[in-house]
Amino acid sequence: MHDIKLVRDNPEAFDQGLALRGLEPQSSQLIALDTQRREALTRQQEAETERNALSKQIGKAKASGDEDAFNRLRTEVDRLKTVLEEAGQQARHFDETLSQHLAALPNLPEEGVPAGEDEAGNVEQRRWGDPRAFDFEPKDHVDLGEGLGQMDFEGAAALSGARFVALKGPLARLERALAQFMLDLHTSEHGYLEVSPPYMVRDEAMFGTGQLPKFADDLFRTTDHRWLIPTAEVPLTNLAREAIHPESALPMRMTAHTPCFRAEAGSAGRDTRGMIRMHQFHKVEMVAITSPDESAAELERMTGCAEKVLQLLGLPYRVMLLCSGDMGFSAKRTYDLEVWVPSQKSYREISSCSNCGDFQARRMNARFRKEGEKRPLFLHTLNGSGVATGRALLAVMENYQNADGSITVPDVLRPYMGGVEVLGA
Structure with a gap:
């Protein structure tokens, strides 16, 4: 299995290694999947942080008897819960897809291995x-x-x-x-x-x-x-x-x-x-x-x-x-x-x-x-x-x-x- 970080850091070398194996370039597709995965994780983390902050405010609104603030905050928390679930599903999807693509690729030849087809x-x-x-x-x-x-x-x-x-x-x-x-x-x-x-x-x-x-x-x-x-x-x-x-x-x-x-x-x-x-x-x-x-x-x-x-x-x-x-x-x-x-x-x-x-x-x-x-x-x-x-x-x-x-x-x-x-x- 390849380290996606190494693919991100040096995509040209990765594709050159695959070319020695007789394969087409893969780095752009892998990096795109990784970018989507990380963006989904970021949305998930941001929604989690915001939801936690609002949950504390809900407690204060309830304690103070501010029903309007309580209902407004609860509605926003429910929305964030949906965002959290959707972002989590997307992150898992892109992670699984990326892993499947990486798992199908062979190891790269090390320096000094002769180039050849068979x-x-x-x-x-x-x-x-x-x-x-x-x-x-x-x-x-x-x-x-x-x-x-x-x-x-x-x-x-x-x-x-x-x-x-x-x-x-x-x-x-x-x-x-x-x-x-x-x-x-x-x-x-x-x-x-x-x-x-x-x-x-x-x-x-x-x-x-x-x-x-x-x-x-x-x-x-x-x-x-x-x-x-x-x-x-x-x-x-x-x-x-x-x-x-x-x-x-x-x-x-x-x-x-x-x-x-x-x-x-x-x-x-x-x-x-x-x-x-x-x-x-x-x-x-x-x-x-x-x-x-x-x-x-x-x-x-x-x-x-x-x-x-x-x-x-x-x-x-x-x-x-x-x-x-x-x-x-x-x-x-x-x-x-x-x-x-x-x-x-x-x-x-x-x-x-x-x-x-x-x-x-x-x-x-x-x-x-x-x-x-x-x-x-x-x-x-x-x-x-x-x-x-x-x-x-x-x-x-x-x-x-x-x-x-x-x-x-x-x-x-x-x-x-x-x-x-x-x-x-």
Whole structure:
């Protein structure tokens, strides 16, 4: 959510930021609504002040027995009551309308984010690892998993439809091993607090992190009006909502391994084969909540934590700085980690780490107070995949495959696999 005061103070910069997002100027409309809201509030306050003053005069007129003055003052008070009610209704109307307009607008890119319309405008920052040179034609993860008899898309489709999969046996254990490895790494070495959050949340939580109202069609909703989480970012970040936190509690770093549920309404026809884009998948999420002064450094740290996962797994990847047109709704700066997928001969996203600034904090009223100061400030929130376990699984399968269709287990995962070194049929 944007601060209307910042829009009033610098409308040109606000519209320029929206232009980088591919949106038309909005400042004049927002300022007009804010002006009408403030004018209505002024009328309401003036009528309230005048009514209070006349009410005192009514008491004096009644005490003195001046019936004419009493009736005249009472008539004027009744008129002011009507003015008060009308001004209050107008103020609420303009406030709600302004809030709706502000809530529909994405965060503005911060300085240094490259301008661009889509992923073609993203800028590579660095690479790690070299793609493996196979002496045979590598298979994709679907052929590998089905060849092992441990990946069942048809059975899952019979249960749930397209974009679902059932993993079995050692392959299911390998996915679990990935999650355990990531959680252990983030909690023991990176200082994140493990949390087991709810998988269903209310409207307010989805609004707080920016999924609502804009992306309702990409979400799943229960019959009792709760939402299945599209990512653990939603419950973890909202744990800070509606509160004023002491500066000494910052930074708050949390991690969770949860299922994620996405309708993928906006991606029909994309990545229909395999586990790249699913309605249900698992992910280890990282969330950091910190002060404005520390959020830029926290983003670099978080990105490094996600990179460490891929480095220990021995998976080649690259880091991309997303352009203004490819960032998520709530982000002001985002790094994507893209892992090498041999069957596609390309890098594919496996983690996205974003600094949202105070955008989400304003939506959920999450603040902190500096020591010795009275006025609370809005927190900065960050989130990142650390990493998506399903995509990590397919990356391990494809990068560690053997000519006979078996899969070598990366060294770092073998303790979680009971010492198993190779997955075979």
